[in-house]
Amino acid sequence: MQPESPAGAPRTFRATVEYDGTAYRGFQRQRRGVPSIQAELERALSQITGQPAGVLGAGRTDTGVHALGQVVSFTIEWPDRHGEQALLRALNANLPDDIAVRALAGAAPGFHPRFDARRRTYAYHILPGPVRRPLWRQRAWRVAQPLDVARMNAAAALLIGRHDFATFGRAPVGENTVREVYAAGWVAEGDFVIFRICANAFLQRMVRSLVGSLKEVGSGKWSVDDLAEALAAGERKRSATVAPAHGLYLMSVEYDD
Template identity: 55%
Template sequence: MTQRPWPCWSLLRARKKTIAARRARAVVAYDGTNYSGFQRQANAPSVQAALEEAIREVTGEKAGVIGAGRTDAGVHGTGQVIAFDTAWIEDEAPPETDREQRCAGDLQRALNAVLPADIAVRELRLAAPDFHPRYDAVSRQYRYTVYNAPVRSPLARWHSLHVMGALDVNAMQEAAALLVGEHDFAAFGRPPTGDSTVRRVLTAEW
């Protein structure tokens, strides 16, 4: 385990009694180019596995990361909410205190110090013990980018779809408007057992 000069971790290591784990909530951003997706895969790199390895390296804990959603291979995330349990933040620190916030900030900086350059923890704080990023989510936002130009852009190739010809933006807007409302998306994939395939789209526009 890598030793890090973080005050809260030094305090935790010095204490003799068992430290109760607490639930941490974090917002992460990642470039998904080099990953098979967010969810852990048996024989391929994933964002979830990279996060869990960083937590293990920093804290020595084998924590399971829960994500708000699963992105596919090559898909990027700017605000993926995750949760995991950790004893890094001492259990005697009262909620929402300066000491608790400092410990959460220490953990965020420590994770960013060991994570790959294409993954970053944007924010981290404590959450309620039963907080679940997926089931407590109110909505999700997705962005699809089209690079519309005669010649492709080497800098945009991993973050957009290149379309050389002219786009009929009015027709695109009309088609997008048809998605707004409540629809059954069963034809787009197989949901986890027991989940409904009906979703409500709040906005859709180009």
């Protein structure tokens, strides 16, 4: 049995966080007074420990984007005898109702939720139909016209593999815009048409740009070949209008373990 960490010894934790991004200017901490997911997590940790705490995230989701499986890490002073579940309960007791920690466990020192990630999966919800759906106005993109899911899937299949996605986003750091997509496709589920995409990493606004362009294929304004040509062009101006943020969800982040 490993000896208990003494009171005050720093420990690193990894947590899975779910949130409704409607009221926040994205995950990343902003200037003072501007709401963000990162700032709320850090505030809750500081209230629990009485000390400043820094939080790292796997994905810098934009304003209005939601998450079911954001992964974060932080290092705080937390004795073993208190237990991980006690920390999870304390966090949720101090977080606002639109943010919750779903799971929490110890992590190796040096674990980085962004740089250690191997796969990320996003989902995007479209609600086709001519009539507004007020309950979903911050959860899905309402598109008035019907969409051809088969055509959109034919275009989405072109995204799978290793490609330069410069048309559909900007590199968050440096100039490398090559990413590898492992899966991409649309499904009709009830009233919704849902796009799911899994990749090793994403460019800024990449998923929303892809959705906006694939929606043009589904509506008949673009052909599948138009999507292929836009991808090959490597020019940001060749993307269709970026889909709104409120239909996007970070579903999961995967690691080697």
